[in-house]
Amino acid sequence: MISFSALAKLNLDDKVSGLDLPDQWYELTGYIKITPDNIIKILNPNPEFGQNVMTSLPMIVAEELEADWKQVVVEMGPHDSVKLGPQFTGGSNSMRMYWKPLREAGAAARNMLMEAAAQTWSVPVEELTTKSGKIYHEKSGKSGTYGSFASKASSIPIPKGVKLKDVKDFKVVRSSKKNVEGLKIVTGKPLFGLDYKVEGMLIAMIEHPPAFGMKLKSFDASEALKMPGIKDVFSQKLYEDDFEQGGFDTRTFNDLLVVVGNTTWEVMKARKKLKVQWEPAGETKNIMGTQKREVIVPGELESTSTQLEKMKEYAKKPAQQLRKDGDPETAFKNAAKIIERTYNAPFLAHNCMEPMNFFAHVTDEKALVAGPLQAPGWSEPTLAKLLNLPADKIEIQMTRMGGGFGVRAYGHYIYEAALISKKVKAPVKLVYSREDDMTYGIYRPMYTATYRAALDANKNLIAFHVKGGGIPEHAVHANRFPAGAIDNYLAESWQIPSNITIGAFRAPRSNFAAAAEQSFLDEVAEAMGKDPIDLRLELLKRAKENPVGKNNDYNADRYAEVLKLVKEKSGWNNPENKKYSRGVAAYFCHNSYAAHVVDMIMRDGQPYVERVTSAVDCGIVINPDAAINMIQGAVVDGIGNALYGGLTHKDGAAEQNNFHRYRMIRFHEAPKKIDVHFVKNDLDPTGLGEPPFPPVFGAVANALYKNTGTRFYEQPYILQLNKTSRA
Amino acid sequence: MITLNVNNKNYNVDVDPETPLLWVLRDTLGLAGTKYGCGIAQCGACTVHLNGQAARSCVTRVSSVAGKKVVTIEGLSEKGEHPLQKAWIELDVPQCGYCQGGQIMSAAVLIRENKNPTEKDIDNAMAGNICRCGTYLRIRKAIQLAAEIQRKGG
Secondary structure, three states, X not given: OEEOOHHHHOOOOOOOOOOOXXXXXXXXXXXXXXXXXXXXXXXXXXXXXXXXXXXXXXXXHHHHHOOOHHHEEEEEOOOOHHHHOOOOOOOOOHHHHHHHHHHHHHHHHHHHHHHHHHHXXXXXXXXXXXXXXXXXXXXXXXXXXXXXXXXXXXXXXXXXXXXXXXXXXXXOOOOOOOOOOHHHHHOOOOOEHHHOOOOOOEEEEEEOOOOOOEEEEEEXXXXXXXXXXXXXXXXXXXXXXXXXEOOOOOOOOOEEEXXXXXXXXXXXXXXXXXXXXXXXOOOEEEEEOOOOXXXXXXXXXXXHHHHHHHHHHHHHOOOEEEEEEOXXXXXXXXXXXXXXXXXXXXXXXXXXXXXXXXXXXXXXXXXEEEEOOOOHHHHHHHHHHHHOOOHHHEEEEEOEOXXXXXXXXXXXXXXXXXXXXXXXXXXXXXXXXXXXXXXXXXXXXXXXXXXXXEEOOOOOEEEEEEEEEEEOOOOOOOOOOOOOOOOEEEEEEEEOOOOOOEOOOXXXXXXXXXXXXXXXXXXXXXXXXXXXXXXXXXXXXXXXXXXXXXXXXXXXXXXXXHHHHHHHHOOOOOHHHHHOEEEEEEEEEOOEEXXXXXXXXXXXXXXXXXXXEEEEEOOOOOOHHHHHHHHHHHXXXXXXXXXXXXXXXXXXXXXXXXXXOOOOOOHHHOOOXXXXXXXXXXXXXXXXXXOOOHHHHHHHHHHHHHHHOOOOOEOOHHHHHHHHHHO | XXXXXXXXXXXXXXXXXXXXXXXXXXXXXXXXXXXXXXXXXXXXXXXXXXXXXXXXXXXXXXXXXXXXEEEOHHHOOOOOOOHHHHHHHHOOOXXXXXXXXXXXXHHHHHHHHOOOOOHHHHHHHHOOOOXXXXXXXXXXXXXXXXXXXXXXXX
């Protein structure tokens, strides 16, 4: 496999050893280009942030094209929504979104090549067959490579409604292919946004207020401007007061204090010489969308301790009803036993290993922006508005991302870079330091939820109630399991406005909902005297055979299958596994199903997950080894965030600003074994970036209970554990 | 002017002597394989070799490096054929890939000095390198595989 990147043209040392790229490419559909000597280039439409779309999406094209994977080179596509579709990485959507269009593109190109061969050889197209990048006419014994017909094929109109392969004939899809950028990664080639460089490029950094709720009052840059390499220091408004923000036009701080210089270190050093006065921002207003919906942002300097108090108060107040089945009030009144538990989780910082950054070169006529982003299509219209340029004068290049986890779907750092470049009239790379990245973030919200279960005298589960809230968003999915499985059900929510900026974080809302609900179900099962897997399976059986209510947002069979599979593969009832504290959890979100059994031990008073068994249903698994890698990563990420993750605030300022204070899971804390099993079916593929992540939290909490005899309600669990063991 | 030896090549650089080696490599010499992750020696993304020992280039002043041999991920092998690089590809370790250069540089010192590292040896050598994507399990296996490739003379 050879691979190269669109960045090759931009001063990046990007030549693959010994491969001289040909000049002559014939385009067949927007995704495929073929040279006369049969090198097949497939464009990856979607931004790559570690989910391996650079490899897995082109595999789909290669499958239907009947290309020899060895002849395929992959290139990151340009931002071109007409040719390359929605180009959005997020919501575990890449596979779902592109499965059909990429199959169709591959099949259409194959048909065009066959048509070209049929015309050349004057034979009926029906008599042709294809294999590994070649076309054969058995009757005449003729054969030729795709490359030899590429020129002719490129002038044939793209056919519609072409026949797709039968699933059983797949050769590329469902076989593991190595990461097409693997060699570049392990040899340190410049792939990422922070590696992007052009001649004459300046570096910019932003000095932001020390706390949420503060803003820039005044500054004295005289000392900073004297520092070597410094070009300019100025303040810059991100959005004007009447700016209509789109849904992903985030704003953490609006008045930016910008330092521009020649090199990163010079700018970092000059920042320390700034004399800045900050002042309370007071209440501010965001105007959202063309409907001009006004969102009031409070001005308080918030602290975690007061936020927790406030959440307790709000939890007692009446909330918004999201769903109600049966008569939960009466059922709770008549219950023989009520279990009520409250779960809390902190803000989480995304902490992508590559801090936020973006390159921009804006002139009066056009703009080029390049860097790590998940949603170029959402940033483009805002860039056009902010820069007062037509959209077709804006070029967005997508680099490989050093992590994303949701935060790179937002646009503010791209707009910041573009506005800075416009101001200084030069190509600029905006760089966030790790401290900027962690304290100037778009975080996972702070969540709480109270769950109640009512049991009758025979320990039957007769009612279920969830009332969830958050700052500034709640995490209640009213129509998800166990909704539909319990006669009397109530889901309610509330939220508290905040000036701490939040956004999508790997499996938004689900990452808390699964932690709370899957811990709670474990406790309910125990109170009912049932095995936790058996209880879930019973509820799912009920949801399938005689569902309660409407709009139940899951397939009970597929949900049950992952539980059964994890039960079998983990040896759930095998006495040999008793040496571990075992916790189980399952969840459905973002269209795929996942269940985990975690096996925990305690060493020197600290919990370690030694091994994990995972069962996943994501339909057809396109690139199995890469899929396993992503699930293993989600498991490690889940353990890390559940046990250690959390961002707290004091008077508006983040108390963690770098990795010495924000605890990330480390090498020795990760499991040594994570066995992944897939439910085998031929359903259209769904994504994996998010679904395996949420249930890890619940499984870890349940294993901790097995180990310590204490239930865990507060994330990060390690803090609760340390409190308990000290007490 | 400071004279540096990076990947067996001499460079004269005219920079503030306090500048961390990391930014000289990235901004001045154009060697972007060494990554910025935290700036305070907490994540390991910037790991290079200084006279053969793993060092965090983000807290290493460039002035302290004069006269020492610096090796970066770009210089670890000529064509990406170091046993660790082979093992990394064989086991398809990376997800986003950003930390992996630093991981490999830390592991390279380990397997050079310890031909048959135990689980514990690997834990100790790699404790300073964060992988946000959670590829630790594969990194562990790749180090074991690389040690094996090395023992077989590969």
